[in-house]
Amino acid sequence: MTGMDHRVQGVDHAAFPTFDPAGTVRFYRDVLGFPVVHSICAAGWGPEDHPDFIHFFFDIGNDDRLAFFYYFGTTPWGDSDRGDAYASFGPEVPEYFIRSRHLAIHVDNYDDLMEYRRRLDESQWPVEMQIQHETIESIYTHDPNGYMIELTRAMRPVTPQEDLDANLTIDALLDVVAEPDPSFGKLLARKAELIVQRAADWELTQAGETAGK
Amino acid sequence: MTALYVLDVPENTPLAKVAAQDPQVTVGRIGPYFEITSAGPIVIDRRATGCRHAVWYSSVAGVARDSHIVQHDKNALRVEPV
Structure with a gap:
Protein backbone atom coordinates (compact mmCIF):
# COMPACT_ATOMS: atom_id res chain seq x y z
CA MET A 1 0.00 0.00 0.00
CA THR A 2 2.87 2.39 0.74
CA GLY A 3 4.86 1.53 -2.38
CA MET A 4 7.96 0.98 -0.24
CA ASP A 5 9.64 -2.26 0.76
CA HIS A 6 8.47 -3.35 4.18
CA ARG A 7 11.68 -4.69 5.70
CA VAL A 8 11.16 -4.48 9.45
CA GLN A 9 10.74 -7.67 11.48
CA GLY A 10 8.65 -6.86 14.50
CA VAL A 11 9.63 -5.61 17.95
CA ASP A 12 13.29 -6.08 18.92
CA HIS A 13 12.65 -4.73 22.38
CA ALA A 14 10.49 -2.22 24.18
CA ALA A 15 12.18 -0.64 27.22
CA PHE A 16 10.73 0.72 30.45
CA PRO A 17 12.26 2.03 33.68
CA THR A 18 11.70 0.24 36.98
CA PHE A 19 12.26 1.15 40.60
CA ASP A 20 11.27 -2.37 41.67
CA PRO A 21 13.55 -4.90 39.97
CA ALA A 22 12.62 -7.64 42.44
CA GLY A 23 8.90 -7.27 41.75
CA THR A 24 9.57 -6.98 38.03
CA VAL A 25 11.51 -10.26 37.96
CA ARG A 26 8.88 -12.00 40.09
CA PHE A 27 6.11 -10.83 37.78
CA TYR A 28 7.66 -11.54 34.39
CA ARG A 29 9.98 -14.48 35.13
CA ASP A 30 8.43 -16.26 38.09
CA VAL A 31 4.71 -15.65 37.53
CA LEU A 32 4.40 -15.37 33.74
CA GLY A 33 7.38 -17.61 32.97
CA PHE A 34 9.14 -15.22 30.59
CA PRO A 35 12.83 -16.24 30.50
CA VAL A 36 15.55 -13.69 31.23
CA VAL A 37 17.54 -13.65 28.02
CA HIS A 38 19.95 -10.75 28.22
CA SER A 39 21.28 -8.19 30.64
CA ILE A 40 23.76 -5.34 30.69
CA CYS A 41 25.51 -4.16 33.84
CA ALA A 42 26.76 -0.67 33.10
CA ALA A 43 28.73 1.81 35.13
CA GLY A 44 27.39 5.32 34.80
CA TRP A 45 29.19 7.44 32.21
CA GLY A 46 28.49 10.20 29.74
CA PRO A 47 27.80 13.92 29.79
CA GLU A 48 24.96 13.75 32.27
CA ASP A 49 25.30 12.55 35.84
CA HIS A 50 24.17 9.11 34.74
CA PRO A 51 23.74 6.51 37.50
CA ASP A 52 25.05 2.98 37.30
CA PHE A 53 22.33 0.76 35.86
CA ILE A 54 21.19 -2.73 34.99
CA HIS A 55 19.38 -3.22 31.68
CA PHE A 56 17.62 -6.57 31.64
CA PHE A 57 15.49 -8.36 29.08
CA PHE A 58 12.67 -10.91 29.13
CA ASP A 59 11.77 -13.09 26.16
CA ILE A 60 8.13 -12.38 25.20
CA GLY A 61 8.06 -14.91 22.37
CA ASN A 62 8.80 -14.66 18.68
CA ASP A 63 12.34 -13.49 19.64
CA ASP A 64 10.81 -10.21 20.80
CA ARG A 65 11.90 -8.85 24.16
CA LEU A 66 10.63 -6.66 26.95
CA ALA A 67 13.42 -4.71 28.64
CA PHE A 68 13.82 -2.75 31.85
CA PHE A 69 16.27 -0.22 33.21
CA TYR A 70 17.06 -0.21 36.90
CA TYR A 71 19.11 2.83 37.97
CA PHE A 72 20.96 2.45 41.27
CA GLY A 73 20.27 5.13 43.83
CA THR A 74 17.11 6.50 42.26
CA THR A 75 13.62 6.79 43.66
CA PRO A 76 10.36 7.61 41.84
CA TRP A 77 10.03 11.27 40.80
CA GLY A 78 6.28 11.55 40.61
CA ASP A 79 4.33 12.16 43.80
CA SER A 80 0.98 10.96 42.43
CA ASP A 81 -0.25 7.42 42.88
CA ARG A 82 -1.95 7.57 39.46
CA GLY A 83 0.23 6.33 36.63
CA ASP A 84 3.31 4.16 36.57
CA ALA A 85 7.07 4.16 37.17
CA TYR A 86 7.60 6.27 34.04
CA ALA A 87 4.93 8.92 34.49
CA SER A 88 2.46 10.04 37.12
CA PHE A 89 -0.74 11.97 36.58
CA GLY A 90 -2.80 14.45 38.53
CA PRO A 91 -6.52 14.28 39.23
CA GLU A 92 -7.32 16.29 36.09
CA VAL A 93 -6.23 13.44 33.80
CA PRO A 94 -9.08 11.02 32.98
CA GLU A 95 -8.66 7.31 33.58
CA TYR A 96 -9.28 6.35 29.93
CA PHE A 97 -6.29 8.46 28.93
CA ILE A 98 -3.97 6.91 31.49
CA ARG A 99 -5.06 3.44 30.37
CA SER A 100 -4.52 4.21 26.70
CA ARG A 101 -0.81 3.38 26.79
CA HIS A 102 -0.21 -0.30 27.36
CA LEU A 103 1.71 -3.27 26.06
CA ALA A 104 -0.26 -6.15 24.48
CA ILE A 105 1.47 -9.50 24.14
CA HIS A 106 0.06 -11.96 21.63
CA VAL A 107 -0.94 -15.57 22.35
CA ASP A 108 -2.11 -18.08 19.78
CA ASN A 109 -5.42 -19.23 21.18
CA TYR A 110 -7.95 -19.28 24.01
CA ASP A 111 -6.20 -22.09 25.91
CA ASP A 112 -2.98 -20.10 26.01
CA LEU A 113 -4.84 -16.98 27.14
CA MET A 114 -6.43 -18.96 29.96
CA GLU A 115 -3.08 -20.44 30.96
CA TYR A 116 -1.71 -16.92 31.50
CA ARG A 117 -4.92 -15.98 33.30
CA ARG A 118 -4.35 -18.92 35.66
CA ARG A 119 -0.73 -17.90 36.32
CA LEU A 120 -1.73 -14.29 37.06
CA ASP A 121 -4.74 -15.20 39.18
CA GLU A 122 -2.53 -17.33 41.42
CA SER A 123 -0.14 -14.39 41.92
CA GLN A 124 -0.40 -11.03 43.67
CA TRP A 125 -1.19 -9.50 40.26
CA PRO A 126 -4.49 -11.16 39.32
CA VAL A 127 -6.32 -10.41 36.08
CA GLU A 128 -8.29 -7.18 36.45
CA MET A 129 -10.39 -7.51 33.28
CA GLN A 130 -11.13 -10.10 30.61
CA ILE A 131 -12.79 -8.54 27.57
CA GLN A 132 -13.94 -9.68 24.16
CA HIS A 133 -13.27 -6.70 21.91
CA GLU A 134 -14.33 -6.51 18.25
CA THR A 135 -12.16 -9.39 17.02
CA ILE A 136 -9.74 -10.07 19.89
CA GLU A 137 -10.11 -11.30 23.45
CA SER A 138 -7.81 -9.89 26.12
CA ILE A 139 -6.85 -10.12 29.77
CA TYR A 140 -5.34 -7.17 31.62
CA THR A 141 -3.37 -6.50 34.73
CA HIS A 142 -0.83 -3.97 35.97
CA ASP A 143 2.74 -5.09 36.56
CA PRO A 144 4.64 -4.11 39.74
CA ASN A 145 5.69 -0.87 38.03
CA GLY A 146 2.12 0.17 37.28
CA TYR A 147 2.44 -0.60 33.55
CA MET A 148 -0.76 -1.98 32.06
CA ILE A 149 -0.06 -5.34 30.45
CA GLU A 150 -2.49 -7.03 28.10
CA LEU A 151 -2.37 -10.57 26.78
CA THR A 152 -4.54 -11.09 23.75
CA ARG A 153 -5.67 -13.68 21.22
CA ALA A 154 -7.39 -13.24 17.88
CA MET A 155 -10.94 -14.65 17.78
CA ARG A 156 -10.63 -15.00 14.00
CA PRO A 157 -8.08 -14.14 11.31
CA VAL A 158 -8.07 -10.56 10.01
CA THR A 159 -9.80 -10.32 6.63
CA PRO A 160 -8.42 -8.39 3.63
CA GLN A 161 -11.34 -5.96 3.69
CA GLU A 162 -10.34 -4.88 7.20
CA ASP A 163 -7.04 -3.63 5.77
CA LEU A 164 -8.95 -1.62 3.18
CA ASP A 165 -11.25 -0.27 5.87
CA ALA A 166 -8.28 0.72 8.04
CA ASN A 167 -6.72 2.63 5.16
CA LEU A 168 -9.97 4.42 4.35
CA THR A 169 -10.29 5.33 8.04
CA ILE A 170 -6.80 6.81 8.15
CA ASP A 171 -7.23 8.75 4.91
CA ALA A 172 -10.54 10.11 6.19
CA LEU A 173 -8.97 10.94 9.54
CA LEU A 174 -6.13 12.89 7.92
CA ASP A 175 -8.66 14.87 5.88
CA VAL A 176 -10.80 15.61 8.94
CA VAL A 177 -7.97 16.64 11.28
CA ALA A 178 -6.65 19.00 8.59
CA GLU A 179 -9.88 21.02 9.02
CA PRO A 180 -11.12 22.88 12.11
CA ASP A 181 -13.17 21.06 14.74
CA PRO A 182 -12.62 17.41 13.76
CA SER A 183 -15.39 15.09 14.92
CA PHE A 184 -16.48 11.48 14.62
CA GLY A 185 -19.46 12.56 12.52
CA LYS A 186 -17.20 14.36 10.05
CA LEU A 187 -14.95 11.33 9.84
CA LEU A 188 -17.88 9.00 9.04
CA ALA A 189 -19.10 11.41 6.35
CA ARG A 190 -15.64 11.63 4.75
CA LYS A 191 -15.20 7.87 5.00
CA ALA A 192 -18.54 7.31 3.27
CA GLU A 193 -17.22 9.35 0.34
CA LEU A 194 -14.02 7.30 0.20
CA ILE A 195 -16.01 4.05 0.34
CA VAL A 196 -18.07 5.20 -2.66
CA GLN A 197 -14.91 6.25 -4.52
CA ARG A 198 -12.70 3.23 -3.83
CA ALA A 199 -14.45 0.17 -2.39
CA THR A 205 -8.53 -5.72 -7.83
CA GLN A 206 -8.81 -8.35 -5.10
CA ALA A 207 -10.79 -10.63 -7.40
CA GLY A 208 -8.15 -10.18 -10.10
CA GLU A 209 -5.35 -11.04 -7.70
CA THR A 210 -7.19 -14.11 -6.48
CA ALA A 211 -7.84 -15.27 -10.05
CA GLY A 212 -4.17 -14.71 -10.92
CA LYS A 213 -2.93 -17.01 -8.15
CA MET B 1 -31.95 9.51 0.94
CA THR B 2 -30.31 7.98 3.99
CA ALA B 3 -27.15 5.94 3.42
CA LEU B 4 -25.15 3.96 5.94
CA TYR B 5 -22.07 1.84 5.20
CA VAL B 6 -21.07 -1.23 7.22
CA LEU B 7 -18.03 -3.40 6.49
CA ASP B 8 -18.90 -6.99 5.60
CA VAL B 9 -17.13 -9.00 8.29
CA PRO B 10 -18.68 -11.86 10.29
CA GLU B 11 -19.46 -9.71 13.35
CA ASN B 12 -21.39 -7.16 11.27
CA THR B 13 -23.58 -9.38 9.09
CA PRO B 14 -26.42 -9.42 11.69
CA LEU B 15 -26.70 -5.62 11.33
CA ALA B 16 -27.34 -5.89 7.62
CA LYS B 17 -29.84 -8.71 8.17
CA VAL B 18 -31.79 -6.78 10.79
CA ALA B 19 -31.73 -3.59 8.69
CA ALA B 20 -33.10 -5.51 5.69
CA GLN B 21 -36.18 -6.60 7.64
CA ASP B 22 -37.59 -3.08 7.20
CA PRO B 23 -39.33 -3.05 3.77
CA GLN B 24 -38.41 0.63 3.36
CA VAL B 25 -34.71 -0.23 3.62
CA THR B 26 -32.51 -1.57 0.83
CA VAL B 27 -29.30 -3.44 1.61
CA GLY B 28 -26.95 -3.41 -1.36
CA ARG B 29 -23.21 -3.71 -1.69
CA ILE B 30 -20.34 -1.52 -2.71
CA GLY B 31 -17.10 -3.49 -2.69
CA PRO B 32 -16.80 -5.28 0.67
CA TYR B 33 -19.29 -2.91 2.35
CA PHE B 34 -23.01 -3.21 2.91
CA GLU B 35 -24.68 -0.08 1.54
CA ILE B 36 -27.83 0.36 3.60
CA THR B 37 -30.18 2.96 2.12
CA SER B 38 -33.68 4.28 2.66
CA ALA B 39 -35.80 7.24 1.64
CA GLY B 40 -36.51 7.75 5.35
CA PRO B 41 -34.84 6.73 8.59
CA ILE B 42 -32.77 3.55 9.04
CA VAL B 43 -33.32 1.97 12.45
CA ILE B 44 -31.43 -1.10 13.67
CA ASP B 45 -32.30 -2.67 17.02
CA ARG B 46 -29.13 -3.76 18.81
CA ARG B 47 -30.68 -6.67 20.68
CA ALA B 48 -32.12 -8.05 17.45
CA THR B 49 -28.60 -8.11 16.00
CA GLY B 50 -27.18 -9.94 19.01
CA CYS B 51 -24.05 -7.79 18.72
CA ARG B 52 -22.04 -7.30 21.88
CA HIS B 53 -21.21 -3.71 22.72
CA ALA B 54 -17.64 -3.67 21.39
CA VAL B 55 -18.91 -4.76 17.97
CA TRP B 56 -22.02 -2.58 18.06
CA TYR B 57 -20.25 0.68 18.77
CA SER B 58 -17.59 0.16 16.09
CA SER B 59 -19.82 -1.21 13.33
CA VAL B 60 -20.49 2.00 11.37
CA ALA B 61 -17.97 2.53 8.56
CA GLY B 62 -19.55 5.60 6.99
CA VAL B 63 -22.61 7.81 6.90
CA ALA B 64 -23.40 9.82 3.76
CA ARG B 65 -23.27 13.61 4.09
CA ASP B 66 -27.01 13.97 3.56
CA SER B 67 -27.64 11.62 6.52
CA HIS B 68 -26.73 11.74 10.19
CA ILE B 69 -26.77 9.47 13.20
CA VAL B 70 -29.38 10.62 15.70
CA GLN B 71 -29.12 7.61 18.02
CA HIS B 72 -26.34 5.08 18.60
CA ASP B 73 -26.74 3.60 22.05
CA LYS B 74 -27.28 0.23 23.69
CA ASN B 75 -30.81 0.06 22.27
CA ALA B 76 -30.57 1.12 18.64
CA LEU B 77 -28.76 2.78 15.77
CA ARG B 78 -30.93 5.37 14.06
CA VAL B 79 -29.79 7.27 10.96
CA GLU B 80 -31.99 9.96 9.45
CA PRO B 81 -31.89 12.25 6.43
CA VAL B 82 -30.43 15.68 7.24
Missing part, protein backbone atom coordinates in the same frame (compact mmCIF):
# COMPACT_ATOMS: atom_id res chain seq x y z
CA ALA A 200 -15.81 -1.27 -5.63
CA ASP A 201 -12.46 -0.92 -7.44
CA TRP A 202 -10.68 -2.51 -4.47
CA GLU A 203 -12.93 -5.57 -4.72
CA LEU A 204 -12.28 -5.91 -8.45
Whole structure:
Protein backbone atom coordinates (compact mmCIF):
# COMPACT_ATOMS: atom_id res chain seq x y z
CA MET A 1 0.00 0.00 0.00
CA THR A 2 2.87 2.39 0.74
CA GLY A 3 4.86 1.53 -2.38
CA MET A 4 7.96 0.98 -0.24
CA ASP A 5 9.64 -2.26 0.76
CA HIS A 6 8.47 -3.35 4.18
CA ARG A 7 11.68 -4.69 5.70
CA VAL A 8 11.16 -4.48 9.45
CA GLN A 9 10.74 -7.67 11.48
CA GLY A 10 8.65 -6.86 14.50
CA VAL A 11 9.63 -5.61 17.95
CA ASP A 12 13.29 -6.08 18.92
CA HIS A 13 12.65 -4.73 22.38
CA ALA A 14 10.49 -2.22 24.18
CA ALA A 15 12.18 -0.64 27.22
CA PHE A 16 10.73 0.72 30.45
CA PRO A 17 12.26 2.03 33.68
CA THR A 18 11.70 0.24 36.98
CA PHE A 19 12.26 1.15 40.60
CA ASP A 20 11.27 -2.37 41.67
CA PRO A 21 13.55 -4.90 39.97
CA ALA A 22 12.62 -7.64 42.44
CA GLY A 23 8.90 -7.27 41.75
CA THR A 24 9.57 -6.98 38.03
CA VAL A 25 11.51 -10.26 37.96
CA ARG A 26 8.88 -12.00 40.09
CA PHE A 27 6.11 -10.83 37.78
CA TYR A 28 7.66 -11.54 34.39
CA ARG A 29 9.98 -14.48 35.13
CA ASP A 30 8.43 -16.26 38.09
CA VAL A 31 4.71 -15.65 37.53
CA LEU A 32 4.40 -15.37 33.74
CA GLY A 33 7.38 -17.61 32.97
CA PHE A 34 9.14 -15.22 30.59
CA PRO A 35 12.83 -16.24 30.50
CA VAL A 36 15.55 -13.69 31.23
CA VAL A 37 17.54 -13.65 28.02
CA HIS A 38 19.95 -10.75 28.22
CA SER A 39 21.28 -8.19 30.64
CA ILE A 40 23.76 -5.34 30.69
CA CYS A 41 25.51 -4.16 33.84
CA ALA A 42 26.76 -0.67 33.10
CA ALA A 43 28.73 1.81 35.13
CA GLY A 44 27.39 5.32 34.80
CA TRP A 45 29.19 7.44 32.21
CA GLY A 46 28.49 10.20 29.74
CA PRO A 47 27.80 13.92 29.79
CA GLU A 48 24.96 13.75 32.27
CA ASP A 49 25.30 12.55 35.84
CA HIS A 50 24.17 9.11 34.74
CA PRO A 51 23.74 6.51 37.50
CA ASP A 52 25.05 2.98 37.30
CA PHE A 53 22.33 0.76 35.86
CA ILE A 54 21.19 -2.73 34.99
CA HIS A 55 19.38 -3.22 31.68
CA PHE A 56 17.62 -6.57 31.64
CA PHE A 57 15.49 -8.36 29.08
CA PHE A 58 12.67 -10.91 29.13
CA ASP A 59 11.77 -13.09 26.16
CA ILE A 60 8.13 -12.38 25.20
CA GLY A 61 8.06 -14.91 22.37
CA ASN A 62 8.80 -14.66 18.68
CA ASP A 63 12.34 -13.49 19.64
CA ASP A 64 10.81 -10.21 20.80
CA ARG A 65 11.90 -8.85 24.16
CA LEU A 66 10.63 -6.66 26.95
CA ALA A 67 13.42 -4.71 28.64
CA PHE A 68 13.82 -2.75 31.85
CA PHE A 69 16.27 -0.22 33.21
CA TYR A 70 17.06 -0.21 36.90
CA TYR A 71 19.11 2.83 37.97
CA PHE A 72 20.96 2.45 41.27
CA GLY A 73 20.27 5.13 43.83
CA THR A 74 17.11 6.50 42.26
CA THR A 75 13.62 6.79 43.66
CA PRO A 76 10.36 7.61 41.84
CA TRP A 77 10.03 11.27 40.80
CA GLY A 78 6.28 11.55 40.61
CA ASP A 79 4.33 12.16 43.80
CA SER A 80 0.98 10.96 42.43
CA ASP A 81 -0.25 7.42 42.88
CA ARG A 82 -1.95 7.57 39.46
CA GLY A 83 0.23 6.33 36.63
CA ASP A 84 3.31 4.16 36.57
CA ALA A 85 7.07 4.16 37.17
CA TYR A 86 7.60 6.27 34.04
CA ALA A 87 4.93 8.92 34.49
CA SER A 88 2.46 10.04 37.12
CA PHE A 89 -0.74 11.97 36.58
CA GLY A 90 -2.80 14.45 38.53
CA PRO A 91 -6.52 14.28 39.23
CA GLU A 92 -7.32 16.29 36.09
CA VAL A 93 -6.23 13.44 33.80
CA PRO A 94 -9.08 11.02 32.98
CA GLU A 95 -8.66 7.31 33.58
CA TYR A 96 -9.28 6.35 29.93
CA PHE A 97 -6.29 8.46 28.93
CA ILE A 98 -3.97 6.91 31.49
CA ARG A 99 -5.06 3.44 30.37
CA SER A 100 -4.52 4.21 26.70
CA ARG A 101 -0.81 3.38 26.79
CA HIS A 102 -0.21 -0.30 27.36
CA LEU A 103 1.71 -3.27 26.06
CA ALA A 104 -0.26 -6.15 24.48
CA ILE A 105 1.47 -9.50 24.14
CA HIS A 106 0.06 -11.96 21.63
CA VAL A 107 -0.94 -15.57 22.35
CA ASP A 108 -2.11 -18.08 19.78
CA ASN A 109 -5.42 -19.23 21.18
CA TYR A 110 -7.95 -19.28 24.01
CA ASP A 111 -6.20 -22.09 25.91
CA ASP A 112 -2.98 -20.10 26.01
CA LEU A 113 -4.84 -16.98 27.14
CA MET A 114 -6.43 -18.96 29.96
CA GLU A 115 -3.08 -20.44 30.96
CA TYR A 116 -1.71 -16.92 31.50
CA ARG A 117 -4.92 -15.98 33.30
CA ARG A 118 -4.35 -18.92 35.66
CA ARG A 119 -0.73 -17.90 36.32
CA LEU A 120 -1.73 -14.29 37.06
CA ASP A 121 -4.74 -15.20 39.18
CA GLU A 122 -2.53 -17.33 41.42
CA SER A 123 -0.14 -14.39 41.92
CA GLN A 124 -0.40 -11.03 43.67
CA TRP A 125 -1.19 -9.50 40.26
CA PRO A 126 -4.49 -11.16 39.32
CA VAL A 127 -6.32 -10.41 36.08
CA GLU A 128 -8.29 -7.18 36.45
CA MET A 129 -10.39 -7.51 33.28
CA GLN A 130 -11.13 -10.10 30.61
CA ILE A 131 -12.79 -8.54 27.57
CA GLN A 132 -13.94 -9.68 24.16
CA HIS A 133 -13.27 -6.70 21.91
CA GLU A 134 -14.33 -6.51 18.25
CA THR A 135 -12.16 -9.39 17.02
CA ILE A 136 -9.74 -10.07 19.89
CA GLU A 137 -10.11 -11.30 23.45
CA SER A 138 -7.81 -9.89 26.12
CA ILE A 139 -6.85 -10.12 29.77
CA TYR A 140 -5.34 -7.17 31.62
CA THR A 141 -3.37 -6.50 34.73
CA HIS A 142 -0.83 -3.97 35.97
CA ASP A 143 2.74 -5.09 36.56
CA PRO A 144 4.64 -4.11 39.74
CA ASN A 145 5.69 -0.87 38.03
CA GLY A 146 2.12 0.17 37.28
CA TYR A 147 2.44 -0.60 33.55
CA MET A 148 -0.76 -1.98 32.06
CA ILE A 149 -0.06 -5.34 30.45
CA GLU A 150 -2.49 -7.03 28.10
CA LEU A 151 -2.37 -10.57 26.78
CA THR A 152 -4.54 -11.09 23.75
CA ARG A 153 -5.67 -13.68 21.22
CA ALA A 154 -7.39 -13.24 17.88
CA MET A 155 -10.94 -14.65 17.78
CA ARG A 156 -10.63 -15.00 14.00
CA PRO A 157 -8.08 -14.14 11.31
CA VAL A 158 -8.07 -10.56 10.01
CA THR A 159 -9.80 -10.32 6.63
CA PRO A 160 -8.42 -8.39 3.63
CA GLN A 161 -11.34 -5.96 3.69
CA GLU A 162 -10.34 -4.88 7.20
CA ASP A 163 -7.04 -3.63 5.77
CA LEU A 164 -8.95 -1.62 3.18
CA ASP A 165 -11.25 -0.27 5.87
CA ALA A 166 -8.28 0.72 8.04
CA ASN A 167 -6.72 2.63 5.16
CA LEU A 168 -9.97 4.42 4.35
CA THR A 169 -10.29 5.33 8.04
CA ILE A 170 -6.80 6.81 8.15
CA ASP A 171 -7.23 8.75 4.91
CA ALA A 172 -10.54 10.11 6.19
CA LEU A 173 -8.97 10.94 9.54
CA LEU A 174 -6.13 12.89 7.92
CA ASP A 175 -8.66 14.87 5.88
CA VAL A 176 -10.80 15.61 8.94
CA VAL A 177 -7.97 16.64 11.28
CA ALA A 178 -6.65 19.00 8.59
CA GLU A 179 -9.88 21.02 9.02
CA PRO A 180 -11.12 22.88 12.11
CA ASP A 181 -13.17 21.06 14.74
CA PRO A 182 -12.62 17.41 13.76
CA SER A 183 -15.39 15.09 14.92
CA PHE A 184 -16.48 11.48 14.62
CA GLY A 185 -19.46 12.56 12.52
CA LYS A 186 -17.20 14.36 10.05
CA LEU A 187 -14.95 11.33 9.84
CA LEU A 188 -17.88 9.00 9.04
CA ALA A 189 -19.10 11.41 6.35
CA ARG A 190 -15.64 11.63 4.75
CA LYS A 191 -15.20 7.87 5.00
CA ALA A 192 -18.54 7.31 3.27
CA GLU A 193 -17.22 9.35 0.34
CA LEU A 194 -14.02 7.30 0.20
CA ILE A 195 -16.01 4.05 0.34
CA VAL A 196 -18.07 5.20 -2.66
CA GLN A 197 -14.91 6.25 -4.52
CA ARG A 198 -12.70 3.23 -3.83
CA ALA A 199 -14.45 0.17 -2.39
CA ALA A 200 -15.81 -1.27 -5.63
CA ASP A 201 -12.46 -0.92 -7.44
CA TRP A 202 -10.68 -2.51 -4.47
CA GLU A 203 -12.93 -5.57 -4.72
CA LEU A 204 -12.28 -5.91 -8.45
CA THR A 205 -8.53 -5.72 -7.83
CA GLN A 206 -8.81 -8.35 -5.10
CA ALA A 207 -10.79 -10.63 -7.40
CA GLY A 208 -8.15 -10.18 -10.10
CA GLU A 209 -5.35 -11.04 -7.70
CA THR A 210 -7.19 -14.11 -6.48
CA ALA A 211 -7.84 -15.27 -10.05
CA GLY A 212 -4.17 -14.71 -10.92
CA LYS A 213 -2.93 -17.01 -8.15
CA MET B 1 -31.95 9.51 0.94
CA THR B 2 -30.31 7.98 3.99
CA ALA B 3 -27.15 5.94 3.42
CA LEU B 4 -25.15 3.96 5.94
CA TYR B 5 -22.07 1.84 5.20
CA VAL B 6 -21.07 -1.23 7.22
CA LEU B 7 -18.03 -3.40 6.49
CA ASP B 8 -18.90 -6.99 5.60
CA VAL B 9 -17.13 -9.00 8.29
CA PRO B 10 -18.68 -11.86 10.29
CA GLU B 11 -19.46 -9.71 13.35
CA ASN B 12 -21.39 -7.16 11.27
CA THR B 13 -23.58 -9.38 9.09
CA PRO B 14 -26.42 -9.42 11.69
CA LEU B 15 -26.70 -5.62 11.33
CA ALA B 16 -27.34 -5.89 7.62
CA LYS B 17 -29.84 -8.71 8.17
CA VAL B 18 -31.79 -6.78 10.79
CA ALA B 19 -31.73 -3.59 8.69
CA ALA B 20 -33.10 -5.51 5.69
CA GLN B 21 -36.18 -6.60 7.64
CA ASP B 22 -37.59 -3.08 7.20
CA PRO B 23 -39.33 -3.05 3.77
CA GLN B 24 -38.41 0.63 3.36
CA VAL B 25 -34.71 -0.23 3.62
CA THR B 26 -32.51 -1.57 0.83
CA VAL B 27 -29.30 -3.44 1.61
CA GLY B 28 -26.95 -3.41 -1.36
CA ARG B 29 -23.21 -3.71 -1.69
CA ILE B 30 -20.34 -1.52 -2.71
CA GLY B 31 -17.10 -3.49 -2.69
CA PRO B 32 -16.80 -5.28 0.67
CA TYR B 33 -19.29 -2.91 2.35
CA PHE B 34 -23.01 -3.21 2.91
CA GLU B 35 -24.68 -0.08 1.54
CA ILE B 36 -27.83 0.36 3.60
CA THR B 37 -30.18 2.96 2.12
CA SER B 38 -33.68 4.28 2.66
CA ALA B 39 -35.80 7.24 1.64
CA GLY B 40 -36.51 7.75 5.35
CA PRO B 41 -34.84 6.73 8.59
CA ILE B 42 -32.77 3.55 9.04
CA VAL B 43 -33.32 1.97 12.45
CA ILE B 44 -31.43 -1.10 13.67
CA ASP B 45 -32.30 -2.67 17.02
CA ARG B 46 -29.13 -3.76 18.81
CA ARG B 47 -30.68 -6.67 20.68
CA ALA B 48 -32.12 -8.05 17.45
CA THR B 49 -28.60 -8.11 16.00
CA GLY B 50 -27.18 -9.94 19.01
CA CYS B 51 -24.05 -7.79 18.72
CA ARG B 52 -22.04 -7.30 21.88
CA HIS B 53 -21.21 -3.71 22.72
CA ALA B 54 -17.64 -3.67 21.39
CA VAL B 55 -18.91 -4.76 17.97
CA TRP B 56 -22.02 -2.58 18.06
CA TYR B 57 -20.25 0.68 18.77
CA SER B 58 -17.59 0.16 16.09
CA SER B 59 -19.82 -1.21 13.33
CA VAL B 60 -20.49 2.00 11.37
CA ALA B 61 -17.97 2.53 8.56
CA GLY B 62 -19.55 5.60 6.99
CA VAL B 63 -22.61 7.81 6.90
CA ALA B 64 -23.40 9.82 3.76
CA ARG B 65 -23.27 13.61 4.09
CA ASP B 66 -27.01 13.97 3.56
CA SER B 67 -27.64 11.62 6.52
CA HIS B 68 -26.73 11.74 10.19
CA ILE B 69 -26.77 9.47 13.20
CA VAL B 70 -29.38 10.62 15.70
CA GLN B 71 -29.12 7.61 18.02
CA HIS B 72 -26.34 5.08 18.60
CA ASP B 73 -26.74 3.60 22.05
CA LYS B 74 -27.28 0.23 23.69
CA ASN B 75 -30.81 0.06 22.27
CA ALA B 76 -30.57 1.12 18.64
CA LEU B 77 -28.76 2.78 15.77
CA ARG B 78 -30.93 5.37 14.06
CA VAL B 79 -29.79 7.27 10.96
CA GLU B 80 -31.99 9.96 9.45
CA PRO B 81 -31.89 12.25 6.43
CA VAL B 82 -30.43 15.68 7.24
